[in-house]
Amino acid sequence: MNRMFSPSTDPGPAAMALPAPVRACVPLAGHAPRVSCGQAVTKGQLVAEALEPGLGDAHAPVAGKVDLVDKWNVCVVAQGEARAEPVDLAALEGGTLRAVLRSLGVDIAPLAVINTLVINGLNSEPGVTSAELLLRDFAPTLQAGLDLARRVMGASVCVLALRQGVAASLAGCDTRSVPAVYPQTLDPLVIKAVTGKENPEGVAALSVHELFCLGQVAETGLPCDRTVLTVGERNFLVVVGTPVSEVLAAAGLDARDGDRVVLDGLFRGFTARSLGQGVDKGVYGLSVVPAGAHAPVTDAPCMECGKCVRICPSRVDPGLLSGCAEFGLLKQAVDNYIDACMECGLCAYVCPTHRPVLQYIRLAKQQLREVAESV
Amino acid sequence: MQSLTPDKTARVLGAGALRPLTAAPVLTVSAPPFAHAGSSVRSLMLTSIAALAPAAIMAAVAYGLPAVRVMALCGATAIITETLCERLMGRQSSADDYHCLYVGLVLAFLLPAAAPWWLAVMGAASSIVLGKMIFGGLGGSPLSPALVGWAVCRLSWPEAMDAEFSMLASELISPLHHLKFFGPEAVDGITSVQLLLGRQLGGLGASQLWAVSAGGLLLLALGRVRWEIPLAFLTGLVATTGIYWLSDPASHASPLFHLLAGSAIFVAFFAATDEPSSPSRVLPMLLFGLLAGALTAVIRIYGIYPDGAPFAVLLANLFTPMLARIRPKPFGAR
Numbered sequence: 056m057n058r059m060f061s062p063s064t065d066p067g068p069a070a071m072a073l074p075a076p077v078r079a080c081v082p083l084a085g086h087a088p089r090v091s092c093g094q095a096v097t098k099g100q101l102v103a104e105a106l107e108p109g110l111g112d113a114h115a116p117v118a119g120k121v122d123l124v125d126k127w128n129v130c131v132v133a134q135g136e137a138r139a140e141p142v143d144l145a146a147l148e149g150g151t152l153r154a155v156l157r158s159l160g161v162d163i164a165p166l167a168v169i170n171t172l173v174i175n176g177l178n179s180e181p182g183v184t185s186a187e188l189l190l191r192d193f194a195p196t197l198q199a200g201l202d203l204a205r206r207v208m209g210a211s212v213c214v215l216a217l218r219q220g221v222a223a224s225l226a227g228c229d230t231r232s233v234p235a236v237y238p239q240t241l242d243p244l245v246i247k248a249v250t251g252k253e254n255p256e257g258v259a260a261l262s263v264h265e266l267f268c269l270g271q272v273a274e275t276g277l278p279c280d281r282t283v284l285t286v287g288e289r290n291f292l293v294v295v296g297t298p299v300s301e302v303l304a305a306a307g308l309d310a311r312d313g314d315r316v317v318l319d320g321l322f323r324g325f326t327a328r329s330l331g332q333g334v335d336k337g338v339y340g341l342s343v344v345p346a347g348a349h350a351p352v353t354d355a356p357c358m359e360c361g362k363c364v365r366i367c368p369s370r371v372d373p374g375l376l377s378g379c380a381e382f383g384l385l386k387q388a389v390d391n392y393i394d395a396c397m398e399c400g401l402c403a404y405v406c407p408t409h410r411p412v413l414q415y416i417r418l419a420k421q422q423l424r425e426v427a428e429s430v
Numbered sequence: 431m432q433s434l435t436p437d438k439t440a441r442v443l444g445a446g447a448l449r450p451l452t453a454a455p456v457l458t459v460s461a462p463p464f465a466h467a468g469s470s471v472r473s474l475m476l477t478s479i480a481a482l483a484p485a486a487i488m489a490a491v492a493y494g495l496p497a498v499r500v501m502a503l504c505g506a507t508a509i510i511t512e513t514l515c516e517r518l519m520g521r522q523s524s525a526d527d528y529h530c531l532y533v534g535l536v537l538a539f540l541l542p543a544a545a546p547w548w549l550a551v552m553g554a555a556s557s558i559v560l561g562k563m564i565f566g567g568l569g570g571s572p573l574s575p576a577l578v579g580w581a582v583c584r585l586s587w588p589e590a591m592d593a594e595f596s597m598l599a600s601e602l603i604s605p606l607h608h609l610k611f612f613g614p615e616a617v618d619g620i621t622s623v624q625l626l627l628g629r630q631l632g633g634l635g636a637s638q639l640w641a642v643s644a645g646g647l648l649l650l651a652l653g654r655v656r657w658e659i660p661l662a663f664l665t666g667l668v669a670t671t672g673i674y675w676l677s678d679p680a681s682h683a684s685p686l687f688h689l690l691a692g693s694a695i696f697v698a699f700f701a702a703t704d705e706p707s708s709p710s711r712v713l714p715m716l717l718f719g720l721l722a723g724a725l726t727a728v729i730r731i732y733g734i735y736p737d738g739a740p741f742a743v744l745l746a747n748l749f750t751p752m753l754a755r756i757r758p759k760p761f762g763a764r
Contacts, residue, residue: 317462322464329456346458371761
């Protein structure tokens with residue numbers, strides 16, 4: 056088995072808690088800022104409103120003074136200990152509960168009404184161990200998150216999917232061992248391993264990181280403000296908005312000109328625009344990919360070698376889809392099941408011509424979404 | 431990479447960007463994945479060329495300088511042709527990915543060692559022009575490129591392509607010719623060991639059987655080619671010739687003879703596995719291989735050409751788009 060895909064090892068020592076940053080930058084994506092520069096904010100105060108129905112709002116992770124507002128960030132210089140008023144969730148139900156959770160920064164799109172909830176207790180990508188660390192060291196918070204999730208989703212059945220040999224449990228959940236080799240660690244494939252069906256009706260998966268965020272909301276009545284991420288061999292408990300430079304420094308890593316600073320995992324993650332960018336909610340990993348670590352992507356045509364076709368867990372033809380995207384053949388992309396793609400990134404990982412296959416597929420999906428919205 | 435000054439950075443990132451820390455590095459931003467398996471077209475082709483090396487050395491040992499000359503001519507012509515085509519197409523040259531060299535060498539392996547210089551040049555040039563570049567270059571070939579060049583030569587200059595005819599000085603014989611023109615008794619005396627040791631006339635490299643097989647197994651071991659097409663090809667050939675042989679052993683050669691004579695094993699590993707012209711999913715690959723193998727047997731038994739393997743693969747290539755339609759339902763499809 057390729058070492059790259061082998062299941063991650065033990066999460067190691069307890070997560071190192073980093074101090075709250077002196078300047079926290081909350082990343083925005085699909086939010087409209089609702090504060091202005093110089094404004095004083097309390098910890099947990101709304102700083103930007105979500106523009107999409109399934110997305111949670113953004114809040115100040117520390118109390119202080121706003122010193123930057125732009126399209127991508129709201130930055131707060133820490134000052135004082137003022138907190139927003141906690142929300143009591145106990146009495147809330149159904150739609151009201153959803154709306155309140157959304158106003159507390161929870162992405163409610165994954166919280167569909169279903170009857171079977173699968174908790175994906177696997178480290179979702181190679182090299183990441185933070186999910187299993189959460190299961191080991193933050194079980195009470197996860198339990199609070201699970202109870203809240205079940206209240207929102209109405210799930211009568213709950214299954215916790217774990218890597219073979221991981222001893223963890225959540226009250227009210229059956230525990231199941233499932234294969235833990237990437238891409239089997241992704242939600243749709245974990246659901247398949249648990250239920251034996253592909254995308255079955257009435258089943259949804261939540262990751263441990265999503266539960267951790269929900270758990271913080273359930274415990275404090277305030278927006279989620281911490282995440283645990285794997286950097287190198289260790290895990291760090293980080294306040295949301297901590298600049299990546301501080302996390303890298305704590306882990307003894309540094310980034311130079313041209314390097315990629317990758318948040319989440321190497322297959323599905325995203326790159327930081329600068330070292331000042333804050334860590335977002337739910338980020339589970341951070342790594343530095345040195346400039347020139349591997350050949351750059353090229354605009355070479357597909358050589359039809361079939362490697363992506365054979366490795367694709369969605370059983371689509373990524374090379375063909377990337378060609379459809381390249382030439383704007385959106386209908387052909389739909390006819391070739393572009394919607395089945397789960398964006399695992401393996402196609403571009405194996406591509407000998409270094410085509411940006413996943414990027415092309417995402418581009419076509421985005422264009423299809425825009426077409427659907429414009430109708 | 432050019433390093434950017436902070437003020438330049440602010441211009442690049444736009445106004446209101448995060449204020450860079452003092453001398454903060456300028457990061458690269460890109461889409462995932464941020465890991466790569468490490469293979470490149472060049473590494474794949476170099477692996478394939480390395481797998482050709484044992485048979486190339488054996489060909490040089492068996493036929494001497496003429497064989498080296500044909501291989502050099504084919505390789506060089508392929509590289510030059512591709513470079514010229516790309517110049518004409520207004521493209522950057524990609525000859526340095528070694529694919530054209532590989533195509534040229536595969537063609538050389540199918541030519542007789544006594545091939546005249548113009549035959550090697552015409553064959554290699556038509557392999558690249560008609561087999562690859564007119565379809566847009568690497569990845570576009572509907573037919574295995576080296577076999578296109580081979581077919582052009584085989585149909586245009588049959589005497590020059592005929593190893594038996596063009597190498598009268600050699601004491602070796604071409605077993606498939608003798609089978610075709612003198613019947614199975616004529617090849618009774620040829621043992622499998624002789625064939626394996628390359629004691630047969632044919633393509634200068636394709637007939638170095640043990641070395642070709644070693645190269646093929648190397649390709650499998652390194653994961654450069656998958657087992658489906660070569661195995662299905664040879665299975666199709668053995669099964670089809672086996673049926674004929676069992677039904678009438680007096681007028682047909684044994685399946686083992688068909689397996690070891692001519693270019694079947696070479697074509698199975700090095701030409702049928704050309705990726706653009708063959709399917710990429712497991713079942714279609716197996717069907718493609720079986721079809722090509724069975725067609726090889728049929729052409730050898732009924733056709734006018736002693737060795738049907740290259741033609742059989744070209745015919746099977748035509749089925750590739752149809753075979754590619756055999757595909758599983760995508761994940762989660764109802």
